[in-house]
Amino acid sequence: ALSEKLSRIVKEMRGQARITEANVADMMREVRLALLEADVALPVVRDFVARVKEKALGQEVVGSLTPGQVLVSVVNRELAATMGQGVADINLAAQPPAVILMAGLQGAGKTTTTAKLAKHLIEKRKKKVLTVSGDVYRPAAIEQLKTVTKQAGAEWFPSTPDQKPVDIAHAALDYARKRHFDVLLVDTAGRLAIDEALMLEIKQLHATLNPVETLFVVDAMQGQDAINTAKAFKEALPLTGIILTKMDGDSRGGAALSVRAITGAPIKFAGVSEKIDGLEVFDAERHAGRILGMGDIVALVEQVTAGVDMAQAQRLAAKVKSGEGFDLDDFLDQIRQMKKMGGLSSFMDKLPSAMAAKASEADLSRAEKDIKRKEGIICSMTPLERRKPDVIKATRKRRIAAGAGVHVQEVNRLLKEFEQMQGMMKKMKGGGLMKMMKRMGG
Ligand code: GDP
Ligand code: MG
Numbered sequence: 001a002l003s004e005k006l007s008r009i010v011k012e013m014r015g016q017a018r019i020t021e022a023n024v025a026d027m028m029r030e031v032r033l034a035l036l037e038a039d040v041a042l043p044v045v046r047d048f049v050a051r052v053k054e055k056a057l058g059q060e061v062v063g064s065l066t067p068g069q070v071l072v073s074v075v076n077r078e079l080a081a082t083m084g085q086g087v088a089d090i091n092l093a094a095q096p097p098a099v100i101l102m103a104g105l106q107g108a109g110k111t112t113t114t115a116k117l118a119k120h121l122i123e124k125r126k127k128k129v130l131t132v133s134g135d136v137y138r139p140a141a142i143e144q145l146k147t148v149t150k151q152a153g154a155e156w157f158p159s160t161p162d163q164k165p166v167d168i169a170h171a172a173l174d175y176a177r178k179r180h181f182d183v184l185l186v187d188t189a190g191r192l193a194i195d196e197a198l199m200l201e202i203k204q205l206h207a208t209l210n211p212v213e214t215l216f217v218v219d220a221m222q223g224q225d226a227i228n229t230a231k232a233f234k235e236a237l238p239l240t241g242i243i244l245t246k247m248d249g250d251s252r253g254g255a256a257l258s259v260r261a262i263t264g265a266p267i268k269f270a271g272v273s274e275k276i277d278g279l280e281v282f283d284a285e286r287h288a289g290r291i292l293g294m295g296d297i298v299a300l301v302e303q304v305t306a307g308v309d310m311a312q313a314q315r316l317a318a319k320v321k322s323g324e325g326f327d328l329d330d331f332l333d334q335i336r337q338m339k340k341m342g343g344l345s346s347f348m349d350k351l352p353s354a355m356a357a358k359a360s361e362a363d364l365s366r367a368e369k370d371i372k373r374k375e376g377i378i379c380s381m382t383p384l385e386r387r388k389p390d391v392i393k394a395t396r397k398r399r400i401a402a403g404a405g406v407h408v409q410e411v412n413r414l415l416k417e418f419e420q421m422q423g424m425m426k427k428m429k430g431g432g433l434m435k436m437m438k439r440m441g442g
Helices: 002-013 021-037 042-056 067-083 110-123 139-152 165-178 196-209 226-236 255-263 284-292 294-305 310-321 328-340 343-350 361-379 383-387 394-404 408-441
Strands: 098-103 129-133 155-157 183-187 213-219 241-245 267-271 279-281
Touching: 021 042, 021 067, 021 284, 042 067, 042 255, 067 255, 067 284, 067 394, 098 110, 098 196, 110 129, 110 139, 110 183, 110 213, 110 241, 110 267, 110 279, 129 139, 129 165, 139 155, 155 165, 165 183, 165 196, 183 196, 196 226, 213 226, 213 255, 226 255, 241 255, 255 267, 255 284, 284 394, 328 361, 328 383, 328 408, 361 394, 361 408, 394 408
Parallel strands: 098 183, 098 213, 129 155, 129 183, 213 241, 241 267
Antiparallel strands: 267 279
16 A cells, blocks of 8 residues: 555656655655654654755755656655764773673574674684673573584573672673673663663663673564664663664564664664574665665556656667667666566566576576666666766765665665676677567567
């Protein structure tokens, strides 16, 4: 239902030159819904939407873009900017051992992430790492940390359920100093819901350990509740970073925006599997696309603007024949024509065999999925950039990638592909291309 409505609105908005109060209202309502569907907390959605609206108003709609496209790209950019602030890697600037305190609800992934971080610090930062568990309520939790610490190749400091967490902290700190560890990772207990005793305990741990990083571990699948959890932990502790876990799940991950907005702390890492190596540096641009369901929206926008146009194909052929440059607008037309004409594989069937032979079946199905992303990338470029791709420098590439919700590498890949296509077009000459287009059009 969301897509249908958006589709209609985008259609109605075509041909308008500027984003105005009038044309932005419906579109923003849909963006708001998309954010709520992604489980971003309501107050955060409200703030965000208001901010984006302000930025979008008055934006010019250039070239063949629609106000909808421009708006979506503003939303996407703003989302990425909001979530992407701050330094990603772990801060270890402290008298060794640098202490990292893990905080969060039970089941958020603290113990798993402690081991993942240990592995990261050992392998990427060449540190000597010790872990310790302050989860004295569940003997199994201490054992769990021991097991995963071993997998990480770090050392584990023993603790037992009859000890007080603060005493464990003192003992581990002492041991880490004497044995010259660079880092001490402190895993803690969590409850299913926030409770006073737990908060007091972790505050005491914080005071004892004076950690250089206090990381809030939060489940990306957590919905509207994420905001309350984040508030409680922010009030109790000076959080220095966030780690979002279970990003491999099928949630849209709106918790990222909520938690970032509430705590003000940077999102440092993302957990992407249960395994010890399932930790990635958080990618704000990619995550913005996920929250917004950007792919769908961009595809919708394209669907409205696309359409087989033989006159266009002939113009293209004439252009190539007359020696005029084949540019990214032509490339985009070509991509859209392919889609309309039954996909890339049927297009390939019609190509000279030498060219088609290069593409295997697997290549083809992957390429089909790629088409939508390519359209998104080209649509995020200005008309000048499409005509003269040479003018696209690094900063613009990043902007284009953000607008399309893809990695910069994908923009680079597309530009390279375009170059190849351009070379091919030159070789085929106008006549061959014309014939090919005619055959395709039936
Ligand atoms: P804790 O109670 O906060 O210490 O949470 P645990 O580390 O014990 O993790 C709870 C559950 O979530 C375990 O089954 C983990 O394997 C799982 N888990 C943690 N992080 C991830 C992740 O990034 N992806 C997936 N799929 N599972 C995770
Ligand atoms: Mg645990």
